[in-house]
Amino acid sequence: MATPERVAIAAAGVVTPVGPDLEAFWSALVTGASGISQIERFPVADLRVQRGGEVKKLGRIKDWCGVPDCRATRLLIAAADDLCAQAGFRPLPLDPARVAVVVGTALGGVEEGERALAGDRPRRRFRDALYDGPGDRLARWLGARGPVITVSTACASGASALATGADLLRHDEADAVVAGGYDALCRFVLRGFNALRSLTRDEVRPFDRRRSGLLLGEAGALALLVRERDLRGPRLGTVLGYGSASDGFHIAAPEPEGRGLERAIRAALADARVSARDVDLVSAHGTATLLNDRIETAALKRALGPRAYEVPVNSIKGGLGHTMGAAAALEAFMCLLSAQRGLIPPTLHLEEPDPECDLDYVPGRARAVRPRIMLSTSMGFGGCNGALVLEAA
Amino acid sequence: MRAPAVRGLGVLSGRGPGSGPAPIWALPRPERPGDRFRRATRECLLALAAVDAMLEDGKAPREAIAGERTALLYVTAAAYGASNREFIERRGGVMHFAYTAPAVVPAEVAIEFGVTGAYGILLGGAPSTLRAIEQAARLLDEGRCDRALLLAVEIFEECGDLYARHRRYTRWPLVETAACLWLERGAGELRFQSSRVARAPGPARGGGERFAAGPLVDLREWLDRGGTGPLELSGRWRDEHARLGWSTVRSHARGSAA
DSSP states (O other): OOOOOOEEEEEEEEEBTTBSSHHHHHHHHHHTOOOOEEOOSSOOTTSSOOEEBOOSSOTTOOOOTTSOSOHHHHHHHHHHHHHHHHHTOSSOSSOGGGEEEEEEOSSTTHHHHHHHHHTSSOGGGGGGGSTTHHHHHHHHHHTOOSOEEEEOOGGGHHHHHHHHHHHHHHTTSOSEEEEEEEEOOOHHHHHHHHHHTOBOSSOOOTTBTTOOOBOBBOEEEEEEEEEGGGOOSOOSEEEEEEEEEEOOSOSSSOOTTOHHHHHHHHHHHHHHTOOGGGOOEEEOOOOOOHHHHHHHHHHHHHHHTTHHHHSOEEOOHHHHOBOGGGHHHHHHHHHHHHHHHTOBOOBTTOOSBOTTOOSOOOBSSOBOOOOSEEEEEEEEGGGEEEEEEEEEO | OEEEEEEEEEEEEOOSBOSSSSOEEOOOOOOOOSGGGTTOOHHHHHHHHHHHHHHHHTTOOGGGGOBTTEEEEEEESSTHHHHHHHHHHTTTSSSOGGGGSTTHHHHHHHHHHTBOSOEEEEESSHHHHHHHHHHHHHHHHTTSOSEEEEEEEEOOGGGHHHHHTTGGGSOSSEEOEEEEEEEEEEEEEEEEEEEEOOSSOOOOOTTOBOGGGHHHHHHHHHHHTTOOSOEEEEEEETTEEEEEEESOOOBOOOSOOO
16 A cells, blocks of 8 residues: 655644643643633623633734634634744745645634624624635635635534645645634534533533533634645644544434544544554543543543553643634644653643543643654544544654 | 446425525425434434435435445535524524534434444535545545445525625525435546636526535436536635536436435
8 A cells, every 4th residue: 555645734823712822822731721711702691601711812913904803713813823923934935826724613703693693793794604704714814725625523623624634735736734723702602502501610620520511712723734745844743644433323412432433543543554552642632521531531442452541641621621623723733742842731620530531641730751643532513523643743 | 536436316406486585495394203303403304305315316225324334524505504593593592502513414414324434524615515525536445435425405594684685695596405425436537626716606507506515416417317428517616616527427326306
């Protein structure tokens, strides 16, 4: 079988509740800082849970001239601005027709629709509520004229986007791809998760015996993907493989044994041509809901076998909240930064282990380990399961 | 890339003008027995009906598409608009929030028919559908699945007043469509091309605007005409124009549009 084209993550840019750029994001992860706060940007007084991972400062951009007043779009562009600063590539040093954009989202620009229907926006702005609107705006901001793709595999969207971007390079549809995920906090999603009773009034405690649910967050997270053979400068790491699988079980609840996630992990390892023994770090979906963490633990044990007990497994949602479409991309960047810096961020607020969650979840403080092969798992509404395998630079 | 073969194609299409402010040809909400569908949205039920039509077209039992060797791809530009709007305007009281996610439409298909393989969801118009056919062909070619289902659903009626305010941005009438294409390994060559063009609605064509579902309707019509030899499907969305060249469409599909 031919060796697949290797795709590098040359650089990454983010805007998150714990910091407006990649360095601030990393610093917060390793020091255990939390970005959870009272939500201030829209009214929440009528909601049971009023906290989340709200981005208080949208990066360095001072002048939003030409960029619509759409939170989702601005999160994406703030992340892209950080990416450009990291990679130094705006204006694009490539033929714009060979630069693609692939973004993943669970919510798109739905807040625009919400506000249009509430009369806060002219109803003509409803077209911005189409979920592929922010990705299109990002492509225009970047000056990219290649394929523009929006994927929406719920909370696995960021992983799907990185994998789709890598495929565009492997199939020579582009020479560079800006890929990642985003989602904005808005009343729509906060009301929805409140209605589902998935949100906690406590801290977000992944894998903890006392865990009682998640909190939502907002973020933008973008990577610059290029073929390794084309790369002239440094890189963060390599996208080795991806796998996906449907639960085929329930529209909102995960399959109780985690069989779908297990299949996605096995498919990703096979795609990456590595074995479970090669995995040095698992970035778990780790939402801190009762079901998710138990199911994910079971799926990891079956997919990784004895290696599941040896490898560090962390979740970064304790400090960020669940950033939905951005989550998997942020977690992928965390993996690559861990490899680069030789430090694995802790699982925040994990203090009392759950007997049913008996893996090494990196409680307490960052751990000095330099992983080489990393697995990142994601699960979403509709039984969407995704797994990414990444390799250190 | 090797072209896939068409094993079946089910298409449900709105057939007449509705009564709203915009010219929309609507599809009725399908009936489906079972308590599980009590809260299901119209787009979900239409997706299930499209799969039923596809199975009928391919003269296959539902078990033929079950399992982890079946991949499921879903494309839509706007089908989620109806459930999003209902959730927004009823202030979350009635609609189950999960149904607002685009991912739940293929999820209902996966649950009902036991489809547990690889999946993908692209949001956009006709170019996304053509790209999804290419992705399905790759999944088949690389042995990641034995069959791939491509589901496309577009509904408009619930947001008819909003579309009416955007008459100049789209072609009319808007035709609600649910379609499902069953692909297997085939022969010949498949070629996908995408380019950016000036932003404007494409040229008017017969049958109205179906967003992501358009290419599957074109394929259905081509099959119904007894199409043989090469086929080119094309479509536009925002400023993308895409074309899919199919050197040989090997088809096992029978019957006509549902």
